[in-house]
Amino acid sequence: MKTIAFHLNCLCQGGAERVVSNLANEFAAQGYGVFVATEWQEENEFPLDERVKRVHVGLRPGDEKKNRVVQFLLRVKYLREFLKRERPDVLVPFAQRANYRALMASKGTGVPVIVCVRTDPIGHYDAFSDKVQIRWLFPRAAGAVFQTEQQRAFFKPYLQDHSTIILNPVNPRYFGVARPEKRDKSVVHHARLVDFKNQPLLCRAFVRVHEKHPDYVLKIYGPDSFDGTKEILERIIAENHAEEWILLMGGCDTLERELPKGAVYAFTSDWEGLPNSLLEAMALGMPIVATDCPCGGPAEVIRDGENGLLIPIKNEDALTDALNRLIENEDFAERLGREARRIQEIASGEAVFARWRDYLSGMTRRDA
Numbered sequence: 001m002k003t004i005a006f007h008l009n010c011l012c013q014g015g016a017e018r019v020v021s022n023l024a025n026e027f028a029a030q031g032y033g034v035f036v037a038t039e040w041q042e043e044n045e046f047p048l049d050e051r052v053k054r055v056h057v058g059l060r061p062g063d064e065k066k067n068r069v070v071q072f073l074l075r076v077k078y079l080r081e082f083l084k085r086e087r088p089d090v091l092v093p094f095a096q097r098a099n100y101r102a103l104m105a106s107k108g109t110g111v112p113v114i115v116c117v118r119t120d121p122i123g124h125y126d127a128f129s130d131k132v133q134i135r136w137l138f139p140r141a142a143g144a145v146f147q148t149e150q151q152r153a154f155f156k157p158y159l160q161d162h163s164t165i166i167l168n169p170v171n172p173r174y175f176g177v178a179r180p181e182k183r184d185k186s187v188v189h190h191a192r193l194v195d196f197k198n199q200p201l202l203c204r205a206f207v208r209v210h211e212k213h214p215d216y217v218l219k220i221y222g223p224d225s226f227d228g229t230k231e232i233l234e235r236i237i238a239e240n241h242a243e244e245w246i247l248l249m250g251g252c253d254t255l256e257r258e259l260p261k262g263a264v265y266a267f268t269s270d271w272e273g274l275p276n277s278l279l280e281a282m283a284l285g286m287p288i289v290a291t292d293c294p295c296g297g298p299a300e301v302i303r304d305g306e307n308g309l310l311i312p313i314k315n316e317d318a319l320t321d322a323l324n325r326l327i328e329n330e331d332f333a334e335r336l337g338r339e340a341r342r343i344q345e346i347a348s349g350e351a352v353f354a355r356w357r358d359y360l361s362g363m364t365r366r367d368a
Contacts, residue, residue, distance in 0.1 A: 150296030
C-alpha cells in the first residue's frame, strides 16, 4: 500500500474529523501518499499536513439548484471521478453517508473500500433505507473498522469476518500529566452540552451527592450545542439554588490542567460511539464513573471496579451511589485512576496509527 484516500463530509471540529486529520497527517509523515476527499470546507477545521492532498468531491456551483436525488448521484459521480483519476490503493470513508457514497462510487474502479462505523448502529443504521443500502452495498466492502464489539455485532458475519476494532487516538497532551498532590473537592465532566450526553442526569444526581457532601462542587466544562440542554441545566441549578456549587464552566483550552484537579470524573451519555472525553479522562488518571452506554464504548475500555466504575444509563440512583463511593473511598478511587492511565498503551497516537497501518496494509494485500 502506497496511497490512501480518506472520505468524509468535512474536517470540522468533531470526533471522526479529528481522527481522520490525525491519521492523514501521520500517514503522510511516514511517506505514504494521502488524499482527503471532502464534500465541503468550513472555517474552523482540523489542520492537515502540507503533504496531504485535500480534494473537493462535493457539489459544484449550480448543483445546489438541483433536486436531492440528482445531488446525491452527483456526489457519487464526483467521488468516482476522483477514484478513477488518482487510483488510491484504498479508500477509507468515515461515517454513514460517506460509507454509502464510497461503496457506490468505487464499483468497477478496482479501489477497495474499508468502511468505518463511528456511532451506535441502532438508530443510525437500522432505518428501512439503511437496511436496503446495507444489503445492497456492504457486501462490496473489503473490510470494516469498528470502535466497539457491540458495533461489530450489529452487522452480518460477512462484514465482521474481515473487520477490526481500533480505538480513537488520544491527544498526547493528556498523557504524562502529573497527579496533583491533593485533588480539589469537585466532580468534573467535559463535553459539549447536548441531549444525548445527559448532563441533566449528572446535575440531578449531584444535588443528592451535595446533600451528603456539601463541601463538594460540580464543574461541567464544554460549549453549548444550542439544542436546549444548557437551558435545562440552568433550570435545574436555579430550582435547587445551586449557583455556587453546580458550575457551567464553558469551553476550556487547558482541560489537561483543570480536569485532574477534580476528585472524580463523571461520564453520563445515553449513547455514544467511542467517546474521546472518556479516553482523555482515563489518560489523565482520573477516578471515573461512566454509564455503560450503547454501543459499548465505555465497556470497551473500562473494566468495572478495576480502572473505573460502570453504571446503567439514565440511572440517577446508581450514579449518585457511585459518585459517593469514590468521594468517600479515596484510596480505591486513586487505584482506579492509576489503572485508567494504562489506556496510553492502546490509545496513544503511535499505537492507533500502527493498528490502522497494519490493518489497511493487510487488507489491500488480501484484495490484490
